[in-house]
Amino acid sequence: MGIPRLISTLEPYVVHGTLNGEHVVIDGPALAYHILYICNRHGIPQPSYKILGETALAWLDELIRRDVSVEAIYFDGSLPPAKEPVRMQRMVKSLNQLKDFHSSDINGFFPAFFSVPDETPPTLFSATKPAGKSAVPPSFHVPAIIDALRFCPRYTKLVHLVPGEADAYCAQHLSESGGTVLTSDSDLLVHDLGEGSVVFLRDIYLDGQSNLSCASFSSAYICEKLKLGSSAEICRFAYERKCSPHSTVPQLLQDCTRPVADKAGYTEFCHEYLAHVVAPIPVSTQGTPIQIGSLDPRISEMVLQLGQQDRQTNQTKDDIKIFLPILLECPSRGSAWEQSTPIRQLAYTIARLTIPGASSTIQEYRRVNTVVQKGRQVPILPEQAAKAWAQDLTRLMSRIKATTQGDTARAWHILCLTLDVRYCHEEGKHSHTLQTLEEYLKKTAFKKVSWDYIHFVAHLQAAYYSFRLLKQMLSLEQPNMGFPELKDMLLSLPSLAEFPSVENTMVFLQESGEARIYKIVAKSVPLPDVDVDVKPKRVAKDKKRKISKENTMKAKAGVAKSATRNLFDVLAHHS
Template identity: 35%
Template structure:
């Protein structure tokens, strides 16, 4: 984002300053992507993507470096809602991500490179500017849950949790408001912040200009400061509209020189030339779309994920509109469109979206979320991988009358899945197999991906670099995040109204779903998957969940290849325990298998 070349044109007017003693306001999403860059290095493989644990640790270490240098971090803002005006841009970005994934797929059609997946991850020892180091492959997809993983890590920090702000609008709007009222310096990667009214004591710097040094045993942090009022004085532009008028001229003609843009900006600031176009340009900064008076306070010490927050706020807005006789956007009265921009999964472009197999879990989440409004919402439009614009897949919401049945079925399935586990760390493998089988049967698929992968493992031919295995891991991520959505939507809905008993039970049972730093990377998932055939009672799994005779026969064929004696004895012991009606692992909570550990 940002205005092309605006920062470049103003760079000669930035002042190098020491950050010691300065109040710092941080653009949260920009921080996250800066941290990703520090962790990626020259990565070209999905197997080299940093884990969520590493991303969180690195973010905290970067902030620690800033604090040790004497900077005072007063607020870190994260988007909790993006305005409707951003929809075309968001869809275009998603389309570009999808195009990039297809390009990556065409670059490695026979399978992704393994890279150095065995190498131990380490927090970077020093932090570099993007201008001084090489970067990762531009086609390499980013970790799907990048922003919520870093946000979760910061919220778990005693030092930084108090300054984290999830806001009902765009983070940059609230960053600008903060320094306009209280002064301070914003650290961002978005040149749009130069257009905002930053007040008399507000300024901007960019992550790429922040440098950490040690001088005579002391930590020092310096950065290039862009103080809009001082820049306007040096350019002899009006202090109130100088930079905004200059930015407007650059947005019209990105190739304009500063010498040419300055007189045009002065003319713009002192006349009505291009008044309507300028007003349209400034609307996003002067009258942003935000959801005032909506609580985004932490629930049980945890903030909502930004994309889940956006869904919740959209539903809350519909409730508010309904109570006043309005219609949300002022045009629709019945069954308004509600959008969910799902995180982008690195799945196989040769297959349907990795989100498909977990659709039923999100349908239940949407059904619970619909309790926040009395508006007649029958579906949610999900945006995931896009083949064309505007795209979107409409997902039907089950009626309220079916919520009880679906909650009870989910709890029952989890009880049965837990009984088939020899080791709790295999929970995500088993969930992936279950959801994949059920979805494939529902869709009438002749081939079931998870069973094909298990068969390959049994035959000794499993290649974890194939796009089929990459896709299976994407489906696991979809299952995890769909359960996370269900958990968070249950939490926030319970704050607004009395939930049905079945939803309360489900909410209590999934309240301890694994944190993102415990979720397996593709390399870790590959290790777990190879253990699953010998350490999961697959015949009992198929029988107890009623997956059908065809599936049972397929599983028997997977179990046929010779196994090591020790593993076979363990499987027989599991059979005996299940025939006796005794679960392999004792627990009063059917969702203990979702806990980290």
Template identity: 30%
Template sequence: MARRTYWTWHSHVTSFLPYRVRVVGRELTYPSAAIYFDGFLPSSKAQVRLDRILKVSTQLKIFRSGFPNGCPARQIAATRLMLPRLFPTDPPKRDLPLIPPPPFLVSAVVDKLNQIDKYASLILLVPGEADAYCADDVMRNGGTILTSDSDLAIHDLNEGAVMFFRDLHISSSDSKKSLIGRKYSPSDVAKRLQLPKEQGMRRFAYELSKMTRPKFAQVLENCKGEVSDTEDYRVFCEPYEALETTDWSSVPVLGSLKSPCLDARLSEVVLQCVGYSGVAKPSMGDSSVEGCMMCLPPLLDCPARASAWDSSASVRQLAYSLTCLLRPGTVSHAVALQLILAHSLEEDKQDVCIAAIKLAQSVAEDSTLIPWDVVHLSAQVQAMLYSLRILAQVLNLMSEIKAPGPIQGSRQLRELLSTLPPLTTYPTVDGTTGLVTSLKATGALAKMAIALGIPEDNLLPSREGKSRKKKRKSRNESEAQARPEKKASSNPFDVLGLE
């Protein structure tokens, strides 16, 4: 089996150079197999991420309070005339500046790697955390992981090994430059430390995490005894035992792309929007745009003012609203609902249809009874989608057999109908209520009403409609009161301009 090298990237990133790698004096000839980047973080990491953002924001406020008259020029990268050394051997500084880290560092590295033929084909934006995919790959195929994440030394890598960026430094010998660093094999380390065979490095890491001031000898001694809290140990080991990885081909929307060229944050928002949970197949009714979270990186701005991100909020709002269209079936389902509503208007049966749409917004998730009008509306949506499917298949057939007398606009119609969802994703009753609620939340229901010439309030539940009417009436009255009265003109000819 050919040995390979993997690269995984997290918060600490460095640049690539055409150096050979040597491990304690021995040159590595392993080819690079893949460079993994996080493309989706599970919801369990949301609080950790928010805590980090809050910490950076608080540090920036403290930094600004120390320099109220201006930001020190030495803290701004653009003023530095010398580039920092790659792979320095100096120990890291303890007193780090309180300014935020470079906000677009990882994205910049991805862009640069994509411009280099040698690395472009190796980049893998994975629908999860990069460490799990890297560990899973090495466990199955062997190789060495080059990373900044020490957790990878806890994973079961079989005969695989780990190298850390902090251990690398440049060495010149025989007029050739090489990167020298230490290589760690978790299985070999576990054997040398005589750790329990079935627990290995996971047990060592667990005992290390339980001590506030750990001493190596004491941690090692604790590993030889029984686990004090088996349930706590089981929870600790879960992320390292069950590698949650998903093949891109099974990921909705992005799975159809050979190499998704997206920033990691955008990839995450798109996957949230289409209902991707991280591992399992998406559930059409379990996710909505309303529940998506986008964590923008903290910028080096003035904390005494509004966030620098605010001035470009409208651009991002447009981008986020377009992601609603990426969810499989969303547009088709909405079109089906609009066609049903339009048909009811033509047949003068809009009252029943509008009432069903109102009811669909009021059905509780734990309701034991669903109104028959809502059940019927769901069936109408399914019937409309299947009818559109029939139309699409007929148009495709006419195109394939090159039927004489092509219908004007048939090609454009075929392209539109090609986005119809498969039968397996047709909305159930729950899906229909979720669809109506989602359309309301995104403002699509209001646009649908405008397109059909229906007052928007008519499609809202009775209480919301009345409340909105009262607010509109109150606003109109307040505007009328605030409007200044025109003073009587002293020019007698002004009366000629009155109607």
């Protein structure tokens, strides 16, 4: 979270220079948010995952072009228990940001909001700030940038997902080897960096000679100027700044010479910076260490919990948590994560079968309204039930692929839509996905991207990411566990850069008349009295309609009239 006013307090002691020829390590989460900041500054409030990845690679290429030696890029792979309250606060803040975003324009947005304004690449190093308030971040932008780095031969070996916090690993690297850390987190000024220094990402700019100029915070130099003898003393100085945000530097230095008023609070403060928390690596049922290096950060957090012991009982933890990213969805509707719960339930079950332990549920945190809110309990399936569910998935996908003439991306879209509609049918709930399919396949012109449509896309994104979670859990699976067909099916799962977006989903809907998407979904969902060859008729809307009425609507839907124009082009025309 950083320490308020610490940077401004230490600014008089910065050293101005260039990054050219320097050895650096990079705080990965800070880099991911800085790349998003660059895109926002360029006028792209909702950049695609492809654009985010390309911008991250271009930014790093500029460093390499100026002989900057990037030695490592660290990403968080574990959430220390002491940081859970901070995570909950951030989840509440993100949900409130989504609510504010929704209330700012309940009628939706013009399509330009979700597309690239022009072909000009973003200015990578600039002091210009984005116009207006920051938009809701894309849900999976951190793992999307990690993917781009992992898939790039130039940078794949530099990416390290660590069983702790990235800033601690950056600090340890500098303490042992020297160099500079690139970050946005003022907390790194408090760590023991040895002879290392800190450069903040937003302070890097191109000077008149095209050098990467920056302001560098050197721990050793700051300690020398403030007459602080060690990293422990700069930790005390930072603590006093946190306690007294308006004191002058001489007052803070004077406070450092006095006994600490709150010894317990000071000890807790120092512990974060001087004692780095590293989660133990779980061991599989075969006795081999679990490899977390290829996982997404929040998925890694959950996996590392599966093998942890409770300090009091010495038993494996029974309160395993996963914090699902906030989706760009309509906050007045139910969470778009709900309908894809069975996919994640299978993923959690495979994780539990792979890593032995006593926990029988996973707590999912989706929308967090208060910091004391409990997660949604998702029970672990019996092994045979998990295998039956996996077999059902692979059979359904095989049937869908047989109708899509080798179009794998379309097959994944249809599978996710089918599972979504089927879940609502089995739970006796109204299907927003089914309603949206019916409505959008009949429209020929759209002035705005509505929140109903945005919520529809969120359903698709939630299902895709649930399959990504499942794929990553299967990557940990031990030989002969019994899911080979499911593994094969997931090999074709699109990358995050190819995930459903507002723009490409409109193209999918535009083409769905010809591809008979609606008809395929109707055939795959076990709804009674469905005649997919009946010509679609308009069904009266009734929010309180019963399941039988939903079935009637489905039966009457049939094959919707094919759109004659690209829907996104139509939207752009009206903007």
